[in-house]
Amino acid sequence: xxxxxxxxxxxxxxxxxxxxxxxxxxxxxxxxxxxxxxxxxxxxxxxxxxxxxxxxxxxxxxxxxxxxxxxxxxxxxxxxxxxxxxxxxxxxxxxxxxxxxxxxxxxxxxxxxxxxxxxxxxxxxxxxxxxxxxxxxxxxxxxxxxxxxxxxxxxxxxxxxxxxxxxxxxxxxxxxxxxxxxxxxxxxxxxxxxxxxxxxxxxxxxxxxxxxxxxxxxxxxxxxxxxxxxxxxxxxxxxxxxxxxxxxxxxxxxxxxxxxxxxxxxxxxxxxxxxxxxxxxxxxxxxxxxxxxxxxxxxxxxxxxxxxxxxxxxxxxxxxxxxxxxxxxxxxxxxxxxxxxxxxxxxxxxxxxxxxxxxxxxxxxxxxxxxxxxxxxxxxxxxxxxxxxxxxxxxxxxxxxxxxxxxxxxxxxxxxxxxxxxxxxxxxxxxxxxxxxxxxxxxxxxxxxxxxxxxxxxxxxxxxxxxxxxxxxxxxxxxxxxxxxxxxxxxxxxxxxxxxxxxxxxxxxxxxxxxxxxxxxxxxxxxxxxxxxxxxxx
Numbered sequence: 001x002x003x004x005x006x007x008x009x010x011x012x013x014x015x016x017x018x019x020x021x022x023x024x025x026x027x028x029x030x031x032x033x034x035x036x037x038x039x040x041x042x043x044x045x046x047x048x049x050x051x052x053x054x055x056x057x058x059x060x061x062x063x064x065x066x067x068x069x070x071x072x073x074x075x076x077x078x079x080x081x082x083x084x085x086x087x088x089x090x091x092x093x094x095x096x097x098x099x100x101x102x103x104x105x106x107x108x109x110x111x112x113x114x115x116x117x118x119x120x121x122x123x124x125x126x127x128x129x130x131x132x133x134x135x136x137x138x139x140x141x142x143x144x145x146x147x148x149x150x151x152x153x154x155x156x157x158x159x160x161x162x163x164x165x166x167x168x169x170x171x172x173x174x175x176x177x178x179x180x181x182x183x184x185x186x187x188x189x190x191x192x193x194x195x196x197x198x199x200x201x202x203x204x205x206x207x208x209x210x211x212x213x214x215x216x217x218x219x220x221x222x223x224x225x226x227x228x229x230x231x232x233x234x235x236x237x238x239x240x241x242x243x244x245x246x247x248x249x250x251x252x253x254x255x256x257x258x259x260x261x262x263x264x265x266x267x268x269x270x271x272x273x274x275x276x277x278x279x280x281x282x283x284x285x286x287x288x289x290x291x292x293x294x295x296x297x298x299x300x301x302x303x304x305x306x307x308x309x310x311x312x313x314x315x316x317x318x319x320x321x322x323x324x325x326x327x328x329x330x331x332x333x334x335x336x337x338x339x340x341x342x343x344x345x346x347x348x349x350x351x352x353x354x355x356x357x358x359x360x361x362x363x364x365x366x367x368x369x370x371x372x373x374x375x376x377x378x379x380x381x382x383x384x385x386x387x388x389x390x391x392x393x394x395x396x397x398x399x400x401x402x403x404x405x406x407x408x409x410x411x412x413x414x415x416x417x418x419x420x421x422x423x424x425x426x427x428x429x430x431x432x433x434x435x436x437x438x439x440x441x442x443x444x445x446x447x448x449x450x451x452x453x454x455x456x457x458x459x460x461x462x463x464x465x466x467x468x469x470x471x472x473x474x475x476x477x478x479x480x481x482x483x484x485x486x487x488x489x490x491x492x493x494x495x496x497x498x499x500x501x502x503x504x505x506x507x508x509x510x511x512x513x514x515x516x517x518x519x520x521x522x523x524x525x526x527x528x529x530x531x532x533x534x535x536x537x538x
Contacts, residue, residue: 035099052121055076066257071199085105088101122270138234139231164525177393186214190204191264214241243306247307285303289319291360308328371435403426429513440504447535458515463509482530
């Protein structure tokens, strides 16, 4: 090789280094994030297409552009319903690759953070008191003319008016839509979003440990009217079954794309941001297995205390692992479907793994021998008439078959028995069944299992025309439930021991009607409940 050739090769090698041909430039957090502060607004440019602006007076996002396209509406995006005023500060990492914007009031601190090379706004919210509006949520208010690809159940455009409380809307064909419909259960929240031509805005829901309601809780995710709204609800009063948790909610994130659905981002790097309430030292729980499972149902293992909540899916053998739990004592609950069938107290220690040997399920009511059973004990109405439609539309929706009143003969198809029993709409429900002479000569237990109730509704029951003692109301959320997309409240069972004198050899009849000490608002907002199971035990 000549000296001239060697010299040309060295020049080419240097050019490759400069252009990144051999060693491509480092992407992501090592890239520069650009910040401009003019005294009233903070503009963040991630260098990858996303440019957003935060109002320094209150912490609202007032603009978010992806590759030059404005994705926000003329209404700001914010925590809660907007803070009104706040102390807004920012700083960059020494490398210039990360920005952290801190929005603080006396009881709430909200964080925005971005890294160079990523089109993501990472967020977390620390609270010492629930916002006065009663709801802790982040709302991205999108440009409705740009972000048109939205979930159909929560797209309220072109409706004919509200049919309930100004938040459930009807259409000329009898269909219904609402921001309450089509939402995922908490255990299934990963990344969901809206899209337009060449753009997308997605919420990564992140850590739910400080939210409330457990693995099966549902809350608002989207609404599309004039604006296209993307929500992350952390605390709300929507059919809430437990107290709100304080502390650091999140992290979570808004992800901006060219329309593709992104994966879940890695939040681990945020441990270096010194966010108020961040807990780094955590523990784990390993459950080796469960005995007494029913292979027809999925099982979920939940953990909860006043400070945090977690859940994980069990395998077919009942084994489960949960990592990254805040240290403390938890109630561990095993759910068959959505019904608690086993509980115990479990301690979690920082830096350690708590191992539990195989546990035996001891509280599954399906284990009891029944003369007949309508549905099964799984904490849901999904196998009953229109039970699967409760999360996606109003009960009055024209796509639902009639709710009744229903006359149901034991042994008929389970999906002919109503998932809902309402005083104003479909009462009574009548059940007919046969007993032989031996069965009719003995006392039996009647159980009515419910997943939630409204307006203190509870069942008034007659057996062959003779009334049973009316029960007290179950403990339930005070708000609407089955009209706003959820059958989840507090599972409860009403039980009666019926003497043999009430039964006859042959055909017997039970009638069930809701009673309440409170008046109803209308047929659909009337005293009632959602069924899980009705059974007569041997």
